[in-house]
Amino acid sequence: MTKEDLKLTSAEIGTLWGQYVNGTAVDMINRYMLSIIEDKKIRTIFEDAISTFEKQKKQITTFIENEGFPVPIGFTEADLNKGTKRLFSDIFCLHYLHVITLHGLLAHTTSLSASVRKDLRYFYDSCDNDGKRMYHQTIELLLEKGHFQRDPNFYPEATPEFISGSQFLDGYFGDKRPLAATEIISLSFNLKKKILEKTLSIGFSQVAQSKEVRKFLESSHKISNKQIQALSNILKKDNLPVPMSWESEVTTSQDSPFSDKLMMFHTGFLLQTAQAYHGAGLAFAMRTDLVLTYEKIITKNLMVTKEWFNIMTKNKWIEEPPLAPNRKELAKEDK
Numbered sequence: 001m002t003k004e005d006l007k008l009t010s011a012e013i014g015t016l017w018g019q020y021v022n023g024t025a026v027d028m029i030n031r032y033m034l035s036i037i038e039d040k041k042i043r044t045i046f047e048d049a050i051s052t053f054e055k056q057k058k059q060i061t062t063f064i065e066n067e068g069f070p071v072p073i074g075f076t077e078a079d080l081n082k083g084t085k086r087l088f089s090d091i092f093c094l095h096y097l098h099v100i101t102l103h104g105l106l107a108h109t110t111s112l113s114a115s116v117r118k119d120l121r122y123f124y125d126s127c128d129n130d131g132k133r134m135y136h137q138t139i140e141l142l143l144e145k146g147h148f149q150r151d152p153n154f155y156p157e158a159t160p161e162f163i164s165g166s167q168f169l170d171g172y173f174g175d176k177r178p179l180a181a182t183e184i185i186s187l188s189f190n191l192k193k194k195i196l197e198k199t200l201s202i203g204f205s206q207v208a209q210s211k212e213v214r215k216f217l218e219s220s221h222k223i224s225n226k227q228i229q230a231l232s233n234i235l236k237k238d239n240l241p242v243p244m245s246w247e248s249e250v251t252t253s254q255d256s257p258f259s260d261k262l263m264m265f266h267t268g269f270l271l272q273t274a275q276a277y278h279g280a281g282l283a284f285a286m287r288t289d290l291v292l293t294y295e296k297i298i299t300k301n302l303m304v305t306k307e308w309f310n311i312m313t314k315n316k317w318i319e320e321p322p323l324a325p326n327r328k329e330l331a332k333e334d335k
Contacts (some may be wrong), residue, residue, distance in 0.1 A: 004118070004151070007062070007067065007091060008067050008117060008120065009116065009123065009147070010322070010324065011114040011115075012114065012115050012116070012117065013064070013067065013322055014114075014322070015111035015114050015124075016060050016064055016111075016120075017064070017069075017072060017111070017322060018107070018321075019056075019060055019127075020060045020061070020064070020071070021072050021074045021075075021319060022107070023053055023056065023057060023060075024057070024072075024074030025074070025260075025266050025269065026076040026100055027050065027053050027054075027057075027075070028076070028077075028079050028080055028258070028262055029096070029258070029262075030050055030053075030097070031050060031077075031080065032080055032257045032258065033046060033088065033093040033097075034046040034047065034050060034261055035082070036086045036087075037090050039090045041141055042090050042091075042093060042141065045134070045137050045138065045141065046093070048134070052130050052134070056127055056130070059123055062248055063123070067322050069322060072319050073319060075262055075265070079259040079261060079262040080257060080258065080259075080262075081257050081259075084255040084256065084257040085253040085255040086251055086253060087203050087206075087207065087250065087253045087255075087257055088203060088249060088250060089251070089318055091145065091147055092199065092246050092249035092250070094142060094147070094191040095142070095147070095196065095246060095249075096196065096200075097134070098135070098138035098139065099133045099192060100191075101135050101138055102135070102189075102274055104127075104131045104134075105128065105135060106276070108124050109128060109129045110129075111124045111241075112124035112125065112128065113215055128250050143167070149241075149243050151184060151185075151188045152235075152240045152241055154181060155240075159164055178238050178288070179235070179238050179287070180286065183281075183285060183286065183287065183290060184271065185238070185284070186277065186280055186281030186284055187231055187234065187235060188243065189278050189280065189281075190278060191231050191232065193273075193274055194224050194227055194228045194231070194274070195228060195244075195246055196270070197221075197222035197224050197247070197270045197271070197274065198247065199245075199249065199250060199268070200244075200266065200267065200270070201217050201218075201220040201221035201267060202215045202247050202250050203250040204263040204266075204267065205218045205220075205221060206250070206253065206254050207253065207254055207256035207257070207258070208256065208260055209260050210260050212311060213263070213311065216264070216267075216307065216308065216311060217263070217264075217267065218305065219304075220267060220271075227297050228245075230296070230297070231297075234289065234290065234293065235276070260272070260315075261315070261317040264308065264311060264312060265312070267308065268305065268308045268309075271304060271305050272305060275301060275302075275305075278294050278297050279294075281294050282294040282298070
């Protein structure tokens with residue numbers, strides 16, 4: 001069966017729509033960062049990221065148009081204020097690109113798993129390869145500059161061991177066992193993403209034009225900070241290092257390079273994608289204190305996301321994705 005015979009499914013249209021909107025938001029941030037970066041090696045990576053997405057954007061547009069759907073508006077140069085003062089350091093820009101690449105890799109894999117048609121599967125395959133290339137490049141440069149903090153080292157046991165009792169699950173009472181390597185995976189991922197979320201919220205809150213947006217962003221970075229402390233304390237109690245903070249990489253500029261719409265959307269994007277990582281952390285947690293910490297973070301973020309959604313809809317800043325046919329309304333129409 002050819003692609004002409006096989007129309008894109010709702011899931012496939014949904015992934016394309018999401019890739020376009022989220023991708024254009026990140027692209028605008030990348031374009032601003034490219035305009036302020038002085039380090040030649042970091043500039044080169046950002047140039048690669050921008051040209052790579054430009055190619056992907058054209059392919060996504062073609063897929064959507066060929067199915068007769070309207071191409072989303074997403075984010076454009078209208079969401080950038082050119083000639084503004086520097087808001088972030090070069091090294092923070094590199095950290096940003098690295099963490100956003102991690103999000104991109106997850107999105108491409110998810111989109112691939114939802115795709116059936118061959119041309120779309122091959123497209124997401126190429127996107128995944130682009131993301132992996134970017135992942136290697138950002139890590140190599142962060143290591144070269146001494147700014148990549150590796151996860152804690154463990155020392156090998158003499159022989160494999162089996163769990164022998166319910167005390168393995170205890171995190172509040174009795175002798176608490178040390179963290180497992182499988183639990184540290186999620187702790188590390190969640191902390192790095194929370195640190196990025198907090199740092200962007202600090203920078204965005206300095207430059208936001210709307211009082212309502214500024215208040216939300218200030219509240220957001222305070223909540224992120226509490227959640228960072230909660231996750232960090234779990235590592236510290238086992239005498240394990242925590243990821244470094246990046247807020248000192250934000251300048252004192254109050255000159256906004258972005259529209260409030262872009263800053264709010266990007267903050268919401270990070271909140272929503274973080275929930276997937278919190279859920280993974282909860283799924284792999286086998287200590288009660290870890291389970292309760294993730295549950296509290298997930299619940300709090302649901303409340304924050306609701307507040308974010310109210311602000312976004314009030315200002316008409318969220319595009320509506322393609323919807324399933326409303327059969328009840330269709331049945332009511334006069335023939």
